[in-house]
Amino acid sequence: MRINNFKEFLIEKFLFASSIVSIIVVTLIFLLLFSQGILAFREISILDFLFGQTWQPTSLMKAEFGTVPLVYGTVIVTSIAMAISIPLGIAIAVYIAEIANPIEKEILKPIVELLAGVPSVVYGFFALVTLATWIQQLTSTNSRLNALNGGLILAIMVIPTIVSLAEDAISSVPKEYREGSMALGASKWETIKNVTVPSAAPGILAAILLGFGRAVGETMAVLMATGNAAVVNFNILDSVRTMTATIVIETPEVAFGSLHYHALFAVALLLFVITFVFNYIAGVIMRRYRRTGR
Amino acid sequence: MNNKLLKQIIFFQIFRTIAASVILFLFIMIWTFISNGIGVVSWSFLTDMPRRGMTEGGIFPAIVGTIYLTLGAIVFAFPIGVASAVYLVEYAREGRLVQIINSAITNLAGVPSIVYGLFGFGIFVIFLNFGTSILSGSLTLFLMILPTIVSAAREALLGVPKSFREGSLALGATKWQTIRHMVLPYALPGILTGAILAVARAAGETAPIILTAAFFFRPSLPKSIMDGTMALASHIYYMATQHHAINLVRPLTYGSVLVLLGLVLSLNILAIAVRTRYRRRKNW
Numbered sequence: 001m002r003i004n005n006f007k008e009f010l011i012e013k014f015l016f017a018s019s020i021v022s023i024i025v026v027t028l029i030f031l032l033l034f035s036q037g038i039l040a041f042r043e044i045s046i047l048d049f050l051f052g053q054t055w056q057p058t059s060l061m062k063a064e065f066g067t068v069p070l071v072y073g074t075v076i077v078t079s080i081a082m083a084i085s086i087p088l089g090i091a092i093a094v095y096i097a098e099i100a101n102p103i104e105k106e107i108l109k110p111i112v113e114l115l116a117g118v119p120s121v122v123y124g125f126f127a128l129v130t131l132a133t134w135i136q137q138l139t140s141t142n143s144r145l146n147a148l149n150g151g152l153i154l155a156i157m158v159i160p161t162i163v164s165l166a167e168d169a170i171s172s173v174p175k176e177y178r179e180g181s182m183a184l185g186a187s188k189w190e191t192i193k194n195v196t197v198p199s200a201a202p203g204i205l206a207a208i209l210l211g212f213g214r215a216v217g218e219t220m221a222v223l224m225a226t227g228n229a230a231v232v233n234f235n236i237l238d239s240v241r242t243m244t245a246t247i248v249i250e251t252p253e254v255a256f257g258s259l260h261y262h263a264l265f266a267v268a269l270l271l272f273v274i275t276f277v278f279n280y281i282a283g284v285i286m287r288r289y290r291r292t293g294r
Numbered sequence: 295m296n297n298k299l300l301k302q303i304i305f306f307q308i309f310r311t312i313a314a315s316v317i318l319f320l321f322i323m324i325w326t327f328i329s330n331g332i333g334v335v336s337w338s339f340l341t342d343m344p345r346r347g348m349t350e351g352g353i354f355p356a357i358v359g360t361i362y363l364t365l366g367a368i369v370f371a372f373p374i375g376v377a378s379a380v381y382l383v384e385y386a387r388e389g390r391l392v393q394i395i396n397s398a399i400t401n402l403a404g405v406p407s408i409v410y411g412l413f414g415f416g417i418f419v420i421f422l423n424f425g426t427s428i429l430s431g432s433l434t435l436f437l438m439i440l441p442t443i444v445s446a447a448r449e450a451l452l453g454v455p456k457s458f459r460e461g462s463l464a465l466g467a468t469k470w471q472t473i474r475h476m477v478l479p480y481a482l483p484g485i486l487t488g489a490i491l492a493v494a495r496a497a498g499e500t501a502p503i504i505l506t507a508a509f510f511f512r513p514s515l516p517k518s519i520m521d522g523t524m525a526l527a528s529h530i531y532y533m534a535t536q537h538h539a540i541n542l543v544r545p546l547t548y549g550s551v552l553v554l555l556g557l558v559l560s561l562n563i564l565a566i567a568v569r570t571r572y573r574r575r576k577n578w
Binding site for chain 1: 378409566
């Protein structure tokens with residue numbers, strides 16, 4: 001009996017230790033990015049890093065570490081992606097949750113899951129070879145790989161995230177809400193527009209925020225689609241370079257412990273903080289939403 | 295009233311068109327890869343070494359590399375992820391600690407893969423001195439898929455009715471015996487679904503392994519976990535953007551994409567199938 005107790009005790013401790021791993025990993029990620037990133041600011045000022053207009057880390061004349069072009073790249077590509085994926089994502093979510101017949105539902109739901117399962121390098125390759133050609137034919141742009149290309153492919157990648165979470169939110173609106181609205185003479189469409197979707201708004205907002213977090217952090221597809229010129233031209237048909245792409249391109253070549261090395265960790269820290277904040281807000285919304293007991 | 299109905303019909307049609315266009319997009323994309331890649335994919339493409347600076351031959355080392363990296367990741371992630379979920383569902387009492395663990399898992403799920411990549415590079419490749427190796431890559435992927443497995447396993451465990459546990463405990467079984475014999479078996483399909491999806495995700499990840507494990511070209515198979523390796527996902531990236539004769543190798547690149555896409559989508563379909571089957575058979 002005592003041996004049995006001891007075994008139970010050991011198992012519980014093992015399970016507990018396993019569940020602590022997540023906390024340790026989050027903490028370690030933050031500590032590593034912070035401790036390595038902060039070292040960059042011994043040599044460059046934080047202001048130059050955040051507001052500098054030039055990212056030229058390997059220039060022999062004068063290395064510059066201004067992240068404005070990289071942040072611009074991320075912002076423009078993400079904006080295009082969200083402008084497309086938010087309306088389309090919500091439309092599809094509404095369709096699946098409220099309009100589709102059972103057979104359409106059976107087809108649509110797995111297709112959305114498959115879209116979410118396609119690796120980002122595959123999306124990137126599609127953007128590189130096919131989407132870029134379509135855009136070039138339509139717009140006769142000079143730079144085949146550009147912000148629009150990156151934004152479009154990113155929109156496709158974010159849609160599954162928005163659809164599946166928004167669909168959950170819409171489906172969990174109580175039936176009585178719809179019945180009440182219909183009983184008052186509203187059509188199905190009016191009910192969706194005026195009752196169901198507004199009731200699911202917090203869940204839909206959380207879906208958008210998580211989609212945004214995914215878009216900001218997406219790497220390979222954007223890297224292969226945008227051409228990676230670190231310039232600010234305010235033209236969606238020009239090449240841009242995102243923060244994520246910068247890390248992939250430059251890390252394999254960087255000298256360990258150099259200013260450039262630390263600057264890349266600072267960029268990653270910036271990314272980590274941005275996605276952390278958005279995920280945190282989305283989490284808070286979802287938790288509060290659930291607690292109000294629908 | 296007629297106006298109302300017309301409006302509804304128009305909007306429903308717009309929504310239907312949008313939903314259909316997403317399906318269309320997936321099919322166009324898959325068709326692009328099939329039509330351009332099917333001519334390349336053959337038994338020898340899958341089992342030959344690359345030759346002549348990767349302009350000829352197969353992708354065998356990349357396939358093997360992907361398998362090693364993915365297996366390495368799941369070997370760590372499965373036991374730790376499931377154990378973590380069991381603790382959270384069966385043992386932990388609601389409180390500060392559980393809240394912190396839960397938010398840590400949520401946040402881990404949202405960390406961009408490139409941040410995992412740079413973290414793995416800093417910790418495993420440089421600090422622990424594992425170098426660019428299968429070990430570094432597997433550990434990085436392990437951290438990345440851990441939240442997926444924990445969340446799936448947690449959902450599955452929560453789906454097992456309380457009465458199962460109570461019945462077992464009432465018969466004198468210990469807590470662990472109850473979990474082992476009355477909870478885990480019923481949660482297994484859900485846990486497996488999550489694990490398969492996690493494997494699919496790990497197999498397709500590119501950015502993290504470029505920083506921790508992948509070689510542009512390696513003419514032999516890795517001999518130990520301390521060796522670097524080629525991998526399908528990174529191979530596609532290199533062939534598409536870094537190779538010195540990009541146009542010459544384009545057909546081979548299409549072939550590699552088709553192989554990776556086939557692998558990843560089959561795993562996804564398998565996961566969906568396991569889940570559907572299990573839902574249908576669930577009769578408590």
